[in-house]
Amino acid sequence: MAKMKGGRALMDSVLDYGVDTIFGIPGGQTYELFDALYTKGDDINLITTRSEQGAAYMAFGYARSSGKVGVYTVVPGPGVLNSGAALTTAYAGNEPVLCLTGQVPSNGIGKGIGYLHDVPDQLGILQRMTKWATRVEHPSHAPGVVREAFRQLTTGRRRPVSLEMALDVMSEEAEVEMLEPITHPETVVANPVLIEQAAVLLANAKEPMILVGTGAINACDEIRQLAEMLQAPVVSQRGGRGVLSDRHYLAHSFPAGHRMWPEIDVAIAIGTRFKYPRMHWGTDVNLKTIHIDIDPTEIDRISKPDVGIIADAAPSVASLLSSLAAKNVQQRPSRQQELEAFQQEMRQAFSDNVQPQMSILGVIRAALPDNGILVDEITQVGYTSWYGYPVYAPRTLITSGYAGNLGYGLPTAIGVKVANPDKKVIAISGDGGFLFHCGELATAVRYQLNMVIIVFSDGAYSNVARAQTKRYGGRVIGTDLTNPDFAAMAESFGATGYMAHSVAELEDKIQLGFEQEGPVVIEMPLAETDFPWKYLLLGETRSNRMLQSQNTE
Numbered sequence: 001m002a003k004m005k006g007g008r009a010l011m012d013s014v015l016d017y018g019v020d021t022i023f024g025i026p027g028g029q030t031y032e033l034f035d036a037l038y039t040k041g042d043d044i045n046l047i048t049t050r051s052e053q054g055a056a057y058m059a060f061g062y063a064r065s066s067g068k069v070g071v072y073t074v075v076p077g078p079g080v081l082n083s084g085a086a087l088t089t090a091y092a093g094n095e096p097v098l099c100l101t102g103q104v105p106s107n108g109i110g111k112g113i114g115y116l117h118d119v120p121d122q123l124g125i126l127q128r129m130t131k132w133a134t135r136v137e138h139p140s141h142a143p144g145v146v147r148e149a150f151r152q153l154t155t156g157r158r159r160p161v162s163l164e165m166a167l168d169v170m171s172e173e174a175e176v177e178m179l180e181p182i183t184h185p186e187t188v189v190a191n192p193v194l195i196e197q198a199a200v201l202l203a204n205a206k207e208p209m210i211l212v213g214t215g216a217i218n219a220c221d222e223i224r225q226l227a228e229m230l231q232a233p234v235v236s237q238r239g240g241r242g243v244l245s246d247r248h249y250l251a252h253s254f255p256a257g258h259r260m261w262p263e264i265d266v267a268i269a270i271g272t273r274f275k276y277p278r279m280h281w282g283t284d285v286n287l288k289t290i291h292i293d294i295d296p297t298e299i300d301r302i303s304k305p306d307v308g309i310i311a312d313a314a315p316s317v318a319s320l321l322s323s324l325a326a327k328n329v330q331q332r333p334s335r336q337q338e339l340e341a342f343q344q345e346m347r348q349a350f351s352d353n354v355q356p357q358m359s360i361l362g363v364i365r366a367a368l369p370d371n372g373i374l375v376d377e378i379t380q381v382g383y384t385s386w387y388g389y390p391v392y393a394p395r396t397l398i399t400s401g402y403a404g405n406l407g408y409g410l411p412t413a414i415g416v417k418v419a420n421p422d423k424k425v426i427a428i429s430g431d432g433g434f435l436f437h438c439g440e441l442a443t444a445v446r447y448q449l450n451m452v453i454i455v456f457s458d459g460a461y462s463n464v465a466r467a468q469t470k471r472y473g474g475r476v477i478g479t480d481l482t483n484p485d486f487a488a489m490a491e492s493f494g495a496t497g498y499m500a501h502s503v504a505e506l507e508d509k510i511q512l513g514f515e516q517e518g519p520v521v522i523e524m525p526l527a528e529t530d531f532p533w534k535y536l537l538l539g540e541t542r543s544n545r546m547l548q549s550q551n552t553e
Helices: 006-015 028-038 052-066 078-082 084-093 122-129 139-154 167-171 192-204 214-230 254-263 275-281 313-326 336-353 357-367 380-388 409-419 438-446 462-471 486-493 503-513 544-552
Strands: 002-005 021-024 045-048 070-074 097-103 132-136 161-166 173-176 208-212 266-270 288-293 307-310 373-375 425-430 452-457 496-499 520-525
Touching: 002 006, 006 028, 006 097, 006 139, 006 161, 006 167, 006 173, 021 052, 021 409, 028 070, 028 097, 028 167, 045 409, 045 438, 052 070, 052 078, 052 084, 052 097, 052 409, 052 438, 070 078, 078 084, 078 097, 078 122, 084 097, 084 122, 097 122, 097 167, 122 132, 122 161, 132 139, 139 161, 139 173, 161 167, 192 266, 192 288, 192 307, 192 313, 208 214, 208 254, 214 266, 214 313, 254 275, 254 336, 254 380, 266 313, 288 313, 336 357, 336 380, 357 380, 357 425, 357 503, 373 409, 380 425, 380 462, 409 425, 409 438, 438 486, 452 503, 486 496, 486 520, 496 503, 503 520
Parallel strands: 021 045, 021 070, 070 097, 097 161, 132 161, 208 266, 266 288, 288 307, 373 425, 425 452, 452 520, 496 520
Antiparallel strands: 002 173
């Protein structure tokens, strides 16, 4: 056993799990963590950010785009609370983000003495915002607690985890026995009886559909094989985009899935909440459902499926393929011509009805290679990207999921670029969201991250203004914005700034942007945009009530 301080025991234990990048800001209760990092020299990539929320978003972007654990460290109290919005995004997006934070002196925790950065029940707050959170009470406990933290981060449903250590424990020196990291995550294997039941439904299905989410990302090959065997369309909304490349005739957008929904007789949902079809599209007695998810609480959350399988996606789908093969289920006649025509029909509809967003996304798609990464935002172009932007590989369209955090885009994109230094990254933002974290441009400049950031400016929180206009007869309030010259602002940070007044100019400026050394901001004024939600707010197309009404008629 080695004798070491608590801060070093905690940090060394984390780094033993292969962590090579940490985002954060040093402060009074985390000095020992940063001193431990200092001893690692160039072995650790420390990204110092300009806000705690920025650090946490960067860890989220790092995790979401790479599949690895994203780590950030902030001071307790206000630092933790500032990072809370990003923690909720990681929770919503099922991403393994580790928050390392300090605490007031251990003898003052929970006593309200008024130590610097004290907040009531910080650990309780973190436990409600994460999958798992705990306090490291003694330096010797650090290796075991970190081992459990990484087990939580890498098994089951992946969600954020937090560890806190009091100021005095970080400074305390004690003998610490370091532990070998656990490198083989647990795999949850499906119940073979349930696999057999699911295989029977799929073998007899005439119009099956596969719906995928983030939980299906590690089952791409298996899902492609299942889709091709069944000739079943694969539908995803956000997190599952790219599980099946949009170049494949069986890959379809959410609006396309909605169009097909009334004819589907068996729907198999893999690694997804399966929320919108069940809550909004409707179900009836003619629809059988199979739900595969690692989280046992998700299976029956909205409604009970005909077959619910609690297991990892890849081995479950592999077992399904084996069971179908044992039943001599052969690959069905190809639907390629039919479904390619349907893909083209839907894309044309998007192009005809959602402009200029679709033209902008076309330029972005052309500028990025297949493995290039687009980070969306809560903006008109961002909403459209969920269905109108072709995605060719998983983890290449980064969204905030149901968290829907305005302003998350720029710091998240920085984390994406840090995790993927050799890939092209484009971040899009509205003028409202961009100013939430524009200070992180300084971070992108400091670390010379060549990424293209497009800011669409219209001087308003336009989505809110549109809703107010529609719902309240034009009574619009609180949505007007005063903006800087975004290109000039970028230049003042040491970045490159451009202005683009048309889609053609945007295309040119993106190309120029990727030829620069550091970050590039392109401002593009947008006067009017078509309503993108017409393809997202999709209502009921089937239900028992509708079926009974038809039978009565």
